[in-house]
Amino acid sequence: MDNLFIAATERSPEVTFDSAVGTLRIKGESYPEDASQVFGPIFNALQDYLVQAEGKALKVDFELIYFNSSSAKALMNMFQMLENAADVDIVVNWQFMADDETMKEFGEDFSEDLEHVTFNLVPVS
Amino acid sequence: MSEDTGKGGFSLFDAEERILAGAKSLLERMAGGDPQLLSEVGTLADAYSRSVREQRRLVKVSDRLQNQMTQLNQELARRRTEAEEALEKLRQAQETLVQTEKLASLGALVGGVAHEINTPVGIALSCASHLDDATKAIRVLFEADDISVDDFERYMDTAADTAKLIVANCERAADLIRSFKQVAVDRTSSERRTFRLADTIAETVTALRPNLRQGGHEVTVVCPPDLVLDGYPGALSQVLTNFVMNSLTHGYGAGACGHLRIEVEPMGDDWLRLRYRDDGKGVPEEFHNRVFDPFFTTRRGSGGSGLGLHIVFNLVTGPLGGTVVLENSPGPGASFLLEFPRVAP
Numbered sequence: 001m002d003n004l005f006i007a008a009t010e011r012s013p014e015v016t017f018d019s020a021v022g023t024l025r026i027k028g029e030s031y032p033e034d035a036s037q038v039f040g041p042i043f044n045a046l047q048d049y050l051v052q053a054e055g056k057a058l059k060v061d062f063e064l065i066y067f068n069s070s071s072a073k074a075l076m077n078m079f080q081m082l083e084n085a086a087d088v089d090i091v092v093n094w095q096f097m098a099d100d101e102t103m104k105e106f107g108e109d110f111s112e113d114l115e116h117v118t119f120n121l122v123p124v125s
Numbered sequence: 126m127s128e129d130t131g132k133g134g135f136s137l138f139d140a141e142e143r144i145l146a147g148a149k150s151l152l153e154r155m156a157g158g159d160p161q162l163l164s165e166v167g168t169l170a171d172a173y174s175r176s177v178r179e180q181r182r183l184v185k186v187s188d189r190l191q192n193q194m195t196q197l198n199q200e201l202a203r204r205r206t207e208a209e210e211a212l213e214k215l216r217q218a219q220e221t222l223v224q225t226e227k228l229a230s231l232g233a234l235v236g237g238v239a240h241e242i243n244t245p246v247g248i249a250l251s252c253a254s255h256l257d258d259a260t261k262a263i264r265v266l267f268e269a270d271d272i273s274v275d276d277f278e279r280y281m282d283t284a285a286d287t288a289k290l291i292v293a294n295c296e297r298a299a300d301l302i303r304s305f306k307q308v309a310v311d312r313t314s315s316e317r318r319t320f321r322l323a324d325t326i327a328e329t330v331t332a333l334r335p336n337l338r339q340g341g342h343e344v345t346v347v348c349p350p351d352l353v354l355d356g357y358p359g360a361l362s363q364v365l366t367n368f369v370m371n372s373l374t375h376g377y378g379a380g381a382c383g384h385l386r387i388e389v390e391p392m393g394d395d396w397l398r399l400r401y402r403d404d405g406k407g408v409p410e411e412f413h414n415r416v417f418d419p420f421f422t423t424r425r426g427s428g429g430s431g432l433g434l435h436i437v438f439n440l441v442t443g444p445l446g447g448t449v450v451l452e453n454s455p456g457p458g459a460s461f462l463l464e465f466p467r468v469a470p
Contacts, residue, residue, distance in 0.1 A: 031188070031191060031192065031195060035137055036135040036136060036137050037135075039135070039137075040135030043135060044135075068187070068188045068191040068192070069183070069184045069187035069188050069191065070137055070184050070185075070188050073137045073138075073180075073184055074137055077137065077139070077140065080140065
């Protein structure tokens with residue numbers, strides 16, 4: 001299965017997906033003109049991985065500083081996708097700057113509907 | 126519902142669209158069934174469809190607002206950078222002006238001292254030339270073997286008197302040069318050293334004498350003679366010079382002769398109090414809290430730079446590590462009070 005790397009732009013995050021190890025990292029800011037263009041390739045890669053990942057694990061690291069509403073919608077779609085993959089052992093690490101209360105609250109909101117996914121709030125400084 | 130399907134061929138509302146498609150197919154499959162049930166399910170499907178449309182609109186509106194905010198933040202950051210750069214330039218310009226002003230006051234000192242040295246050098250020169258003439262005359266008499274005891278005695282007196290005058294005036298010139306040299310070195314090097322406060326004050330006053338003499342002004346110095354400080358004599362000398370020049374510029378009209386006073390007294394073992402006072406026109410009440418501001422001057426048109434007392438403030442609070450205030454003196458004139466440590470920080 002292919003790995004995925006998308007470099008960051010001024011308005012979109014850096015994406016690193018290593019399918020061999022089972023890690024996905026999304027890092028930076030996200031307020032693109034077209035959120036589906038940015039998140040579409042991630043969804044596709046994730047979908048492919050989850051279909052074939054039975055019994056495997058996936059670690060997802062979010063290191064976001066800022067995102068807009070369509071990115072938030074895309075993230076919710078992604079969480080739904082992860083939640084539905086009940087056969088895969090999934091851990092989400094939601095990193096936020098220790099003094100960024102807003103980003104912490106977003107993490108708490110996103111984790112509300114998750115039952116099968118282990119969701120960690122990770123403050124960093 | 127393809128409007129939000131982006132170039133990636135992926136819809137953010139993919140899941141919702143699939144549910145809507147499912148609802149549509151359910152309604153088709155229910156066609157011909159219970160009309161009441163059909164109508165209720167139709168209403169639900171419509172409500173969900175509307176809710177999804179509203180979600181899309183909300184996301185769009187919210188994205189637009191966030192974009193605006195981002196742009197505003199960038200604009201704000203840009204303007205702040207501009208303002209900070211402008212402020213930095215202004216500070217540099219101010220710093221340059223302060224340096225220029227310091228050099229200009231040193232230049233004025235050079236001019237004054239050159240003038241001051243002219244007098245003793247001139248006297249010494251005319252004495253020497255008088256002695257030369259007298260020597261030539263006595264030589265003529267001596268060679269003609271026509272010299273009387275009176276002639277010789279008169280020549281001896283002349284030689285003794287002129288030699289005494291030459292020595293005294295050359296010493297005076299040397300003194301002036303020495304004291305000016307010290308002031309100039311201190312002023313330009315801003316080096317730290319231990320110094321006798323009374324000497325520094327005396328040297329500074331000497332260097333200012335040409336300016337003082339023009340208006341017939343007098344300076345009284347009261348300072349313990351053996352008070353030794355560790356710090357920056359150049360800064361102190363500059364402070365006193367600026368005080369004096371400030372008094373001479375603002376304090377006295379034409380023909381008025383001023384009495385300036387520099388008084389030093391210890392405050393405990395480690396601190397000193399230096400009061401500078403003149404008996405001129407004084408500082409109007411409304412200017413009291415602005416005299417130390419840079420570029421504040423009432424004499425812009427006639428050459429005031431507005432930096433003299435600002436430099437005083439910087440030197441006293443900076444190198445000297447003390448404080449300076451303009452006192453509300455009861456009598457006439459202006460009075461400045463400095464308090465600073467014997468050992469500069």
